[in-house]
Amino acid sequence: MGERKSMAIIASKGTLDWAYPPFILASTAAAMDMDVKIFFTFYGLPLLKKKIKAKVSPAGNPAMPMKMPFGPKAFQGFNWPIPNMVSNNVPGFETVATSLMKKTFKNKGVATVTELRDMCEQLGVEMIGCQMTMDVFGFERDEFIDGVNIGGAATFLEFAADADIQLFI
Amino acid sequence: MVKKMKEHNDELDCSGMNCPLPILKTKMKIDTMDNGDVLRVIATDPGACNDMPAWTSRVGHELVESCEEGDKFVFYIRKGE
DSSP states (O other): OOOOEEEEEEEOOOOOOHHHHHHHHHHHHTTTOOEEEEEEEEGGGGGSSSSOOOOOOOTTTTTTOOOOOSSHHHHHOBBBOHHHHHHHTTHHHHHHHHHHHHHHHHHHHTOHHHHHHHHHHHHOOOOEHHHHHHHHOOOGGGBBBBOOOOEEEHHHOOOOOTOOOEEEE | OOOOOHHHEEEEEEEOOOOOOOOHHHHHHHSSSSSSSEEEEEOOOOTTHHHHHHHHHHTTOEEEEEEEEETEEEEEEEEOO
């Protein structure tokens, strides 16, 4: 058993795939008796909203494989190559890709982002919302879940300066 | 063949759960138990085989035994101080 560690995370992305790493690492670190704070900024900030509406986006994921969450095992295991022409231009692609990914996650026993966020709260992870992003995007404090603290760069850095692990996600 | 089960005070079935749920559920369960009690955890996630000893050594619990029973992984964890 080592000495008590701490972890500071910046969550800056708001798509479904990027919503997972901060909450997975934060909840697990808290379960490993670490003190954890996550600073939600820019596109990461909406992850603190009462209802998480994160979607998968093909933008910036040119190699994104598509998995089918139904059918025979070989069919499910196949990586469907989706041409960028299709993924970037067909209306509704994000909605379809999001629902397929959510279904695949569920089939594989992966928790939802909301479940992981709930566990972060239960395990004492401190979540900080970025004041500047709130001002820029026009968010109000009461749109976020209870227990969120609001702060700025200095609030995060004061904790991160002594943290054993610092991650930018 | 039925193996004789080790003695344990409580049991947690994490079958079907994927990373990091087995660790989170185990942590929450063991928090409700007394020091020295043994928790039997069943998991199907192969990642748990490495994650469980990493977690126990970090938080000061003792991984008394881990074994495979059919397609399941079974861990016996004694709660530390």
